Amino acid sequence: MAIDLKTQSLLARFGGQVPRYTSYPTAPHFHQGIDCDNYAQWLQALDPGEGLSLYVHIPYCDRLCWFCACHTRQTLRYAPITAYLKALYREIDTVGGLVPAGACVRAVHLGGGSPTMLLPEDMVDLMARLRVAFRFSDDVEISVEMDPNDLDVPRYDALAAIGMTRASLGVQDFDPKVQETINRIQTFEQTRSVVDSVRARGVRSINCDLLYGLPHQTLAGLERTVSDILSLDPDRIALFGYAHVPWMKKHQQMIPAEALPGAEARFEQMQRAGAMLTEAGYRAIGIDHFAKPDDRLAVAMRDGRLKRNFQGYTDDANGALIGLGASSIGRLPQGYVQNMPATGEYQRMAESGSLCVVRGIEVSLEDRIRRDAIERVMCDFRIDFAQLRAEWGPAAEPLIAEARRLAAADGGELVALDGDALSLRPQARVFARSVAAAFDTYLQTGKGRHSIAV
Known part of the structure; x- marks a missing residue:
C-alpha cells in the first residue's frame, strides 16, 4: 500500500521525536526535589475510600531482548532474584504501613523484566505479602506480563493460584530473521501453548504485544505475524512502534540501525497491521491498542472513560497508582514519584526500612x-x-x-x-x-x- 504525497508531507512535518504521554509532566522532568518524605506525606494523605492500583516491578530476565527499553538486567542465577524479593517484601510492608487502612486495591500489574521468571512458590508468596500489606477488593484485576520461554506447568498453576485475570504476552514478530536480530527467539507454537494453558486455568483476558519498525521486518512478514496472532483470538492486541533509543538503552546498539525500516515503511507497517486487526473485528483504541468490542477497554472508550498510564491505555479509574520495586513510578493526587533505579541501591534503601523514592514531581x-x-x-x-x-x-x-x-x-x-x-x-x-x-x-x-x- 503506497503512501500518498499528503501523508508523506505529514510524516515529514509531524513524525519527529515526541513523548509517548503516559504521564504529564513526563518522566524526564522528574527531579530530586521530591523525596521519601514527600512520598510518605502523599501516601498518608490518600483518601481512606480511595481505589488503588499496584504496579510491581521485577527487573530481571534470563535473556536480554535487544529491542527492550524497560529497566531490566539479565541473570542466569536465581540468587539475585531471591535477594531482590527480600528487599521488595520490605518495601511492600513499609508502603502498606503508610496507606490509610480503608484504601482498597482494585488492580495489580506484575511487570518487568520477566515476572514469570519467579519460582512458583515465590509468585504465591509475593501475592500473599501484597494481600497482607494492602486491603484487596473481592474483584481485583491481576495482570501479569509473561515470557513464554519461562513458563512450565508449576508456574501456570502458581499464576492460577494468585488469581491472575489477565495474561499479557510479548510476541513482537514471529519472523526468524527478525527474532534473531533482536535476540528474542519465540515460536508461534510456544505462544499458542501459553494461550491454551492460561485459558485452561480460567484466565478470561489475554493481551498480545506486537511491534512494527523492527530490524529486517517486512510488510509481508508482519502480515503473517498478525494472521498468526489472530488465530489465537486474543482479547486485546497492542501494536507498538519500536522505539530505537540506543542513547538511553545501550543494548539497543546491538541492533544494526541500517536494518531498521525508514519512516514511510514503518508507517505502512502500522497502517497495514491496524487494518488487518479492524477487519477482523477489533476496535481501535487510541493510537496503538485494539480490543474486541465487548472488552473492558473497548467499553471504556465507547463510554468516554478511557485512560492512559505507564502501562498504556487502560480503564483504570483508581485514584492512585503505587509503584513497588526498583525504578517503579507511582502516581498520586499530588504528583509522581519514582523509585531508585539501581537495583543494589534500591535493595539497601528498602531493607533499611526506608521508602525508595529518589525523584518525582508535584503537579500544579x-x-x-x-x-x-x-x-x-x-x-x-x-x-x-x-x-x-x-x-x-x-x-x-x-x-x-x-x-x-x-x-x-x-x-x-x-x-x-x-x-x-x-x-x-x-x-x-x-x-x-x-x-x-x-x-x-x-x-x-x-x-x-x-x-x-x-
Missing part, C-alpha cells in the same frame, strides 16, 4: 489541566471545552484559548474546531502524540530525548 493546577487535555487528545482525539470548564472552571480558559489558536494556525491539516471542541482529523489521529506535544509546556526545556511519533 496548570499541570493538571494540561494533563487532562493531553490525555483526552491521546484517548479521544478530542478536547471538549465544556468538559474542561466543568472540571476546572475559569482556570481552563488559557488552555482553551491555546487550542483555538492551534486550530487557526494549523489550517485544518491535523486539527479543527468542532463546535465547542478541538478535534483531530481522522487522517491525523496517528499523529496524536505530536498534537499533544503542542500543549506540553515542559517540552521546550529540552530535557530528554524521545522516540519518533509514528
Whole structure:
C-alpha cells in the first residue's frame, strides 16, 4: 500500500521525536526535589475510600531482548532474584504501613523484566505479602506480563493460584530473521501453548504485544505475524512502534540501525497491521491498542472513560497508582514519584526500612489541566471545552484559548474546531502524540530525548 504525497508531507512535518504521554509532566522532568518524605506525606494523605492500583516491578530476565527499553538486567542465577524479593517484601510492608487502612486495591500489574521468571512458590508468596500489606477488593484485576520461554506447568498453576485475570504476552514478530536480530527467539507454537494453558486455568483476558519498525521486518512478514496472532483470538492486541533509543538503552546498539525500516515503511507497517486487526473485528483504541468490542477497554472508550498510564491505555479509574520495586513510578493526587533505579541501591534503601523514592514531581493546577487535555487528545482525539470548564472552571480558559489558536494556525491539516471542541482529523489521529506535544509546556526545556511519533 503506497503512501500518498499528503501523508508523506505529514510524516515529514509531524513524525519527529515526541513523548509517548503516559504521564504529564513526563518522566524526564522528574527531579530530586521530591523525596521519601514527600512520598510518605502523599501516601498518608490518600483518601481512606480511595481505589488503588499496584504496579510491581521485577527487573530481571534470563535473556536480554535487544529491542527492550524497560529497566531490566539479565541473570542466569536465581540468587539475585531471591535477594531482590527480600528487599521488595520490605518495601511492600513499609508502603502498606503508610496507606490509610480503608484504601482498597482494585488492580495489580506484575511487570518487568520477566515476572514469570519467579519460582512458583515465590509468585504465591509475593501475592500473599501484597494481600497482607494492602486491603484487596473481592474483584481485583491481576495482570501479569509473561515470557513464554519461562513458563512450565508449576508456574501456570502458581499464576492460577494468585488469581491472575489477565495474561499479557510479548510476541513482537514471529519472523526468524527478525527474532534473531533482536535476540528474542519465540515460536508461534510456544505462544499458542501459553494461550491454551492460561485459558485452561480460567484466565478470561489475554493481551498480545506486537511491534512494527523492527530490524529486517517486512510488510509481508508482519502480515503473517498478525494472521498468526489472530488465530489465537486474543482479547486485546497492542501494536507498538519500536522505539530505537540506543542513547538511553545501550543494548539497543546491538541492533544494526541500517536494518531498521525508514519512516514511510514503518508507517505502512502500522497502517497495514491496524487494518488487518479492524477487519477482523477489533476496535481501535487510541493510537496503538485494539480490543474486541465487548472488552473492558473497548467499553471504556465507547463510554468516554478511557485512560492512559505507564502501562498504556487502560480503564483504570483508581485514584492512585503505587509503584513497588526498583525504578517503579507511582502516581498520586499530588504528583509522581519514582523509585531508585539501581537495583543494589534500591535493595539497601528498602531493607533499611526506608521508602525508595529518589525523584518525582508535584503537579500544579496548570499541570493538571494540561494533563487532562493531553490525555483526552491521546484517548479521544478530542478536547471538549465544556468538559474542561466543568472540571476546572475559569482556570481552563488559557488552555482553551491555546487550542483555538492551534486550530487557526494549523489550517485544518491535523486539527479543527468542532463546535465547542478541538478535534483531530481522522487522517491525523496517528499523529496524536505530536498534537499533544503542542500543549506540553515542559517540552521546550529540552530535557530528554524521545522516540519518533509514528
